[in-house]
Amino acid sequence: MNKETVLVTGATGNVGREVVAALQAFHPEADIRVAVRSPKELDQKTSDYESVYLDFQDPDSFTKAVAGCTSVFLLRPPAISNTKDTLNRFIGCARKSGVRRIVFLSVAGAADNRWVPHHAVEQELKNGPEDWVILRPGFFAQNLESAYREDIVQDDRLYVPAGNGRVAFVDVRDIGEVAAKVLTSPNKHAGMIYTLTGPESYTFYEVADLLSQYLNRSIIYKPASIPGYMFHLLFTKKLGFMQSIVQTILHVGLRFGQAEKVDPMLGRLLSHTPNNIEHYIRDRTEVWEE
Numbered sequence: 001m002n003k004e005t006v007l008v009t010g011a012t013g014n015v016g017r018e019v020v021a022a023l024q025a026f027h028p029e030a031d032i033r034v035a036v037r038s039p040k041e042l043d044q045k046t047s048d049y050e051s052v053y054l055d056f057q058d059p060d061s062f063t064k065a066v067a068g069c070t071s072v073f074l075l076r077p078p079a080i081s082n083t084k085d086t087l088n089r090f091i092g093c094a095r096k097s098g099v100r101r102i103v104f105l106s107v108a109g110a111a112d113n114r115w116v117p118h119h120a121v122e123q124e125l126k127n128g129p130e131d132w133v134i135l136r137p138g139f140f141a142q143n144l145e146s147a148y149r150e151d152i153v154q155d156d157r158l159y160v161p162a163g164n165g166r167v168a169f170v171d172v173r174d175i176g177e178v179a180a181k182v183l184t185s186p187n188k189h190a191g192m193i194y195t196l197t198g199p200e201s202y203t204f205y206e207v208a209d210l211l212s213q214y215l216n217r218s219i220i221y222k223p224a225s226i227p228g229y230m231f232h233l234l235f236t237k238k239l240g241f242m243q244s245i246v247q248t249i250l251h252v253g254l255r256f257g258q259a260e261k262v263d264p265m266l267g268r269l270l271s272h273t274p275n276n277i278e279h280y281i282r283d284r285t286e287v288w289e290e
């Protein structure tokens with residue numbers, strides 16, 4: 001069997017980091033190449049993997065990044081909405097260079113939602129040979145340590161316009177494990193689409209109770225109104241206007257059960273039961289210490 005060389009894009013972010021960690025832990029036979037944008041990251045040489053420069057906005061970086069790779073983990077960075085000249089062009093280049101497997105991190109619901117950028121990337125993959133696997137995760141548990149961390153640490157509160165909606169939070173560590181498995185199994189999973197959710201769904205009230213329990217201080221969930229949340233994102237978080245609108249729409253969708261449904265697929269693909277939000281909070285308490 002030929003040795004796999006796996007290129008991981010988005011390797012410095014939430015998901016990419018976990019894909020690299022899972023490749024190292026469970027598939028040490030594979031060579032890992034991490035794609036990074038900044039020269040600082042590029043200089044961080046480790047004996048565990050090689051780094052290569054890749055910027056989806058710079059097509060000249062594509063060929064060298066994929067040269068000699070057998071599979072690619074493809075992540076759409078949140079700031080990229082024009083996928084035609086970036087990710088889709090990159091897919092063409094990867095295919096020309098002989099990459100045999102592209103595992104794309106999409107998002108749950110991307111099939112019916114033309115406005116999410118992932119939709120066009122999925123189409124590009126499906127229009128070519130069946131060398132792809134699409135992972136469609138639900139809402140990340142890790143949003144609690146990225147987007148919501150400041151509110152939890154500074155104000156002891158969760159502030160989102162999700163009402164009483166339930167969410168089947170998925171632990172990004174589990175997504176990393178599935179991605180690593182699929183990336184290193186070139187003869188399985190081709191043309192498959194996997195929806196990945198956590199094993200149970202929770203309201204934000206229940207999440208706040210779990211945070212209170214494990215952090216030993218009171219964390220309150222305050223359901224935000226739509227204008228209140230827009231104001232919060234624009235003026236407290238200082239997000240751009242479009243990003244604030246997109247985030248508000250996504251969170252309001254939670255009110256209507258958009259991320260509530262539990263899909264059993266993650267449990268079937270993993271070698272263990274998927275982590276629920278309680279497991280995740282228990283493991284990560286240090287990130288919300290004041």
Ligand SMILES: NC(=O)c1ccc[n+]([C@@H]2O[C@H](COP(=O)([O-])OP(=O)(O)OC[C@H]3O[C@@H](n4cnc5c(N)ncnc54)[C@H](OP(=O)(O)O)[C@@H]3O)[C@@H](O)[C@H]2O)c1
Nearest residue numbers: 010011012013014015037055056076077107137138139140
């Ligand atoms: N949050 C959720 O609940 C959720 C749920 C389902 C799906 N998703 C999807 O997950 C993806 C986000 O994943 P994430 O949380 O891991 O993102 P993230 O933590 O924001 O990381 C983004 C990664 O992309 C890299 N990057 C940014 N711009 C780039 C460019 N022009 N060229 C190449 N690389 C670039 C970043 O590198 P630098 O270090 O250089 O910036 C970083 O490694 C999105 O597509 C999102 O829609 C999110």
